[in-house]
Amino acid sequence: MKARLTSAPTLVTAAAVVITxxxxxxxxxxxxxxxxxxxxxxxxxxxxxxxxxxxxxxxAGIYGIKYLRTNDPAHDARSYVLIHQSVxxxxxxxxxxxxxxxxxWGKWWIWDEPTLVSFLIIFLLYATYYPxxxxxxxxxxxxxxASVFAIVAGAFVPLNFMAVRLAESLIHPRTFATAExxxxxxxxxxxxxxxxxxxxxxxxxxxxxLEAKRTAAELSRLERQLAPDxxxxxxxxxxxxxxxxxxxxxxxxxxxxxx
Amino acid sequence: xxxxxxxxxxDLRIELRAWRSLAPMALFSATVFVIxxxxxxxxxxxxxxxxxxxxxxxxFASLLAINRIFISEREEGGFDLIRLSPCDPSMMFLxxxxxLTIYLILLELIAVPLFALFFLDSAExxxxxxxxxxxxxxxxxxxxxxxxxxxTMSSARDLLAPLLLxxxxxxxxxxxxxAASPVLEAGGPGFERYGTWLAVLGLYDVIFCAIGFAVFDxxxxx
Amino acid sequence: MSLPAQSDTAGGSPAPALILDGLxxxxxxxxxxxxxxxxxxxxxxxxxxxxxxSGKSTLLRIxxxxxxxxxxxxxxxxxxxxxxxxxxxxxxxxxxxxxxLYRDLSARENLxxxxxxxxxxxxxxxxxxxxxxxxLEAVAExxxxxxxxxxxxxxxxxRAVLHDPDLLVxxxxxxxxxxxxxxxxxxxxxxxxxxRVIASHDRDRLRSISDQTLELG
Numbered sequence: 001m002k003a004r005l006t007s008a009p010t011l012v013t014a015a016a017v018v019i020t021x022x023x024x025x026x027x028x029x030x031x032x033x034x035x036x037x038x039x040x041x042x043x044x045x046x047x048x049x050x051x052x053x054x055x056x057x058x059x060a061g062i063y064g065i066k067y068l069r070t071n072d073p074a075h076d077a078r079s080y081v082l083i084h085q086s087v088x089x090x091x092x093x094x095x096x097x098x099x100x101x102x103x104x105w106g107k108w109w110i111w112d113e114p115t116l117v118s119f120l121i122i123f124l125l126y127a128t129y130y131p132x133x134x135x136x137x138x139x140x141x142x143x144x145x146a147s148v149f150a151i152v153a154g155a156f157v158p159l160n161f162m163a164v165r166l167a168e169s170l171i172h173p174r175t176f177a178t179a180e181x182x183x184x185x186x187x188x189x190x191x192x193x194x195x196x197x198x199x200x201x202x203x204x205x206x207x208x209x210l211e212a213k214r215t216a217a218e219l220s221r222l223e224r225q226l227a228p229d230x231x232x233x234x235x236x237x238x239x240x241x242x243x244x245x246x247x248x249x250x251x252x253x254x255x256x257x258x259x
Numbered sequence: 260x261x262x263x264x265x266x267x268x269x270d271l272r273i274e275l276r277a278w279r280s281l282a283p284m285a286l287f288s289a290t291v292f293v294i295x296x297x298x299x300x301x302x303x304x305x306x307x308x309x310x311x312x313x314x315x316x317x318x319f320a321s322l323l324a325i326n327r328i329f330i331s332e333r334e335e336g337g338f339d340l341i342r343l344s345p346c347d348p349s350m351m352f353l354x355x356x357x358x359l360t361i362y363l364i365l366l367e368l369i370a371v372p373l374f375a376l377f378f379l380d381s382a383e384x385x386x387x388x389x390x391x392x393x394x395x396x397x398x399x400x401x402x403x404x405x406x407x408x409x410x411t412m413s414s415a416r417d418l419l420a421p422l423l424l425x426x427x428x429x430x431x432x433x434x435x436x437x438a439a440s441p442v443l444e445a446g447g448p449g450f451e452r453y454g455t456w457l458a459v460l461g462l463y464d465v466i467f468c469a470i471g472f473a474v475f476d477x478x479x480x481x
Numbered sequence: 482m483s484l485p486a487q488s489d490t491a492g493g494s495p496a497p498a499l500i501l502d503g504l505x506x507x508x509x510x511x512x513x514x515x516x517x518x519x520x521x522x523x524x525x526x527x528x529x530x531x532x533x534x535s536g537k538s539t540l541l542r543i544x545x546x547x548x549x550x551x552x553x554x555x556x557x558x559x560x561x562x563x564x565x566x567x568x569x570x571x572x573x574x575x576x577x578x579x580x581x582l583y584r585d586l587s588a589r590e591n592l593x594x595x596x597x598x599x600x601x602x603x604x605x606x607x608x609x610x611x612x613x614x615x616x617l618e619a620v621a622e623x624x625x626x627x628x629x630x631x632x633x634x635x636x637x638x639x640r641a642v643l644h645d646p647d648l649l650v651x652x653x654x655x656x657x658x659x660x661x662x663x664x665x666x667x668x669x670x671x672x673x674x675x676x677r678v679i680a681s682h683d684r685d686r687l688r689s690i691s692d693q694t695l696e697l698g
Contacts, residue, residue, distance in 0.1 A: 068477050125426035132423065135415035139509050141481070145409050148474045149423075152405065155466055156427060163430035163459055166452075167437060265597035273585045336581030339547055343581075344598040344644075345571035481548045 008211055011204035018197035022190065030190040039103035046096040048195040049089050050119065052202045054157060056086030057126065061154020064147035076143035077240045079150045081209045083129055085202060090123045114165040121160055125153055133238035143240060217241060262346030266337075266354035271361070273331065280324040280362050287323060288370040291316045292377050304378040310439035313374055314432055317367065317392070318399070318425075324362045325403035326420050328355050329411040338479055352404055352475035356468065359400035367392045379443070387442045387450070394460035395435040401467040402427050408478045434459040496559060498523040498648060498676035499544070503553035506539050514539040516553060519695050521676060523647075528691035529680040535698025537680040538578065538652050544678055545575040545650045558647055571599055574646035576654050580637035584626040588617055588636045591625060592643055599644040611639040615665050631662040638669045649677045655686075 026044045033040035063079035066072070097116040102108050111117060132149055136142040183191065220241075274280055295312045296302065304312055332338050332351070341351050371392065375382045403424060410420035438456035441449035499521035506514040514536035521527045529537050542548035544557055546566045554561065560568035575581075582591045589608060596604035612621050615635040625633055638654065649670060655663050670677065681687045688694065 068474065121426060121429050125423075128419075128422045128426065131415065132409065132413070132419060135413040135419055137414060137509075141412065144477050144480070145412070148405075148409065148478060151474060152427070152467075152470055155470055156430075159463060159466060160430050163433040163463075166455060166459065167433050261600055262598055265594055269583065269586070269590075269594050272590070273583065276585050331583060331585075335583050336579045337583070339575070339577070339579070340581050340595065340598060342547055343545060343570065343573060343575050344595070345600065346598045481542075 008204060008207040011200055011207055015197060015200035015204050018193060018200055020197075022194035022197040025190040025193055030187050031184065036104055039100060042096055042100045042103075044191055044194040045198075046093060046100060047191070048198040049096065050093045050115065051195065052199055053086045053089035053093055053119075056082045056089065056202065057122070057157050058154050060086065060150045064150030064154065067143060067147040068151075071140075073143060073240060076147060077210060077213060078206075079147060080133075080240050081206050081213070083126060083150060084209065085205050087123065087126050087129075088205075089202065090119055090126070093119050094123060112168055114161070114168045118161045118164045121164065122153075122157055125156060129153075130238045134236065137236065139241070146240075213239065213241070260350070262341070262344070262350040263354045263357070265346075266341075266351055267357050270328075270354065270358040274358075274362070280327055281365055284320045284323050284362070284366045285369045288316050288320045288366065289373060291319065292370075292374060296377065302378075303380065305443055305445035307436070307440045309378060309443040310436040312378070313371070313439060313443075314395070314436045316374075317363070317370065317395070318428055318432060320366060320370070321359075321363055321399050321403060322421050322424065324359060324366075325399075325407050325424060326410070326417060328359055328404065329407045333411045342479060348479050349472050349475045351479075352408075352471050355404040355407075356397075356400045356471065359403050360397050363396035363400060364393060367396065380445075384442050384448045387448050387453075388439055390457060391435055391438045391442075391460065394457060394464060395431055398431050398460060398464040398467060399428060401464060401471050402431075405467065405471040405475070408475065412478065431460065431463055434463065496523070497521060497556075498525070498558060499527065499678070500556040501553075502555065504540070504543065504550050504555050505552040506536070506543060506548065507551045512536075514543070514550075515697065517695065517697070519693075521678070521693070523676050524674045525692040526677040526679060526690060528684075528687040528694040529678060529697060530682065530684050530687065530694055531680075531697030532682060537697055540697070541575075541577070541650050541652045541678060541680055544648070545573050545577075546570060547575070569648075571644060572647050574641040574644070574649045575652075576637055576641040576650070577652045580625070580633050581640060582625045582633065582637055585624055587622050587624050588612070588628070588632075588639075589621040591636065592639055595640050595643055601644055604643075607643060608639075611643060611669065614669055615639050616661075631658050634658060635662060635665055635669075638666050642669055642672075647676065649675055649679075651677065651679045653681050654679065655681070655683070 022044065026041050030041070030044070032038060060079045060082035063075045063082065067075035067079060094116070097113070097119065098108050101110045101113065101116070129146070129149055133142055133146050136145055292312070295316070299308065299312075301308070337351075341348050371385060371388065372382070375385060406420055406423045406427065409423065410416045413419050434456045438453050438460075441451040441453070497520045499519065501517050501519045503516045503518060504514070505512075505516045517536075517540060519527065529540060531537050539548065543550050543555065543562065546557070546562065546569050549563045549566075556562070557569050558572055560566070562569075582588075583594070586594065589612070592608045592611070593604060596608065601607065612618050615638065617632065617635055617639070620628060620632060625636065628636065634654070641649065641651075651670065654666055654670070658666070679687060679691065684694075
């Protein structure tokens, strides 16, 4: 428990330092793009956000599998928080992508940029995660169905990318594909620093949200201990409230075959 | 395997007796065609618009059957029955996927000739549509069976099934419309990237059949 | 409160058919079933008594393998619940509040479907015999939706015993039935050597047919 408490602030500090360094490099070190000029710099924000959001969705699916195999509520909580933060990241991807489209092509939305369109579809799918959880009252079943969703949607992400990309016969020139066929070294380095910085931020946010949920669960457990007769008003929620720490005795469900 | 056939046979028998899925789906499709005729203000369709109208209509019609496919199991106890028996619960997923596939193919047999009658000048494109529509029916059935189980067990059944199914169906729509669009071109069927789209549909079918089969057991467990 | 297994019919049965050890089920924060202990020898009948909401149905669903206990353990027909629930699939006959019959199928079709799920041989002869025991021959071809509550319950009883289960789990099987239906049901459910768990709030009636009772709530 202690190690976790200290690691969240450490992550935040690391994220702050690396992101500051990354943004410094974006403005003072990385060269202006020959074609697109200044607006190309949004690439250093847009693309790392997109990659982390996608990784988050896929890791959430892996935690979904883990939950089904172990029945440990902690895995469901991780899956939930990963999807939650990835949805937030995906929103910023859509916003930065839209800004980029406006600056580069003069329109707030374009349909022939497959990555952006794929993100919209994925965003629409994951937005249904919340009504799904909310409409299942039983906690255990909620966790189980949410895990199934995480697995299905996790498999959907690459399939969807493939289908959308195939649908575009004409693909916009991508920042990676310069005349030399690759990113100049200074751009690549800047991108890498931004990528790591935003990744640290992603995991710091996840740590914080998990920590907040764990604390809330602990608090309500203590409340129940101190005033066993007091029945808290029933509150329906889409978020997992059970994080496994206090219910470890039923963590084992060995009758499960492997997925 | 005998469990699969038992459930499938039971579903088809009930459907033949009550026509709760096929009749509404066929009626719905015919009405939507008429709606498109006026909404688009077109009497003849070809190419991308024709493919879009056909695929969209079939997708929305399929929601009617998908919403219904597990209601009897929930309300009349089929979920309990299968868990009291030695039959593998995943057989129920396969049986429901098979039943939905059959309903959708039967729907296509009614709706596609009607579509040709309403909007096309000739029926020469129809044979080339068959593999596309069969693969799309299977994919929609697998995802539909999976989503319908989740929705049926939730407190927001009618809301959740379309909400979850529509985004999940987008790759299927992309591939089916992508293949059907050149086939329905006015100058006669074209087969641009036909094979690629069939492969995408096949991949979609395999992935969601496999996932549904693997996770279905967890959806029934209480 | 585990009781010694005493049965005058079973001559030295090897292992108890049921052992409940602190079995408990919560629904979220709400308790569904308080901790329960009991031991039932093979061939005995356990009566589960208690007011509405005391957890009778929850206990019976757990014993039928339909619900997972939150805490505690049970041995049902030598299988550990919930770890080995798959072992009792097909060996328990369950009759709950719902008849578990398809309304659009006839009584006979429902039984035939259940027989196929259980992979039974000579299903037709068994179905014929059960329909006779339940005096349902005349209505066997009618759809379940057209049958009265009493007749539906009789069909459901046939469905529960069709696969000749070792354990019968009956949740208020005789609620709201007339005398004829009750008699028929008793005929269907009584067979020596079969372990039974019956829930009811009609304690006088249950006492007369049970070997031991379990009070809930």
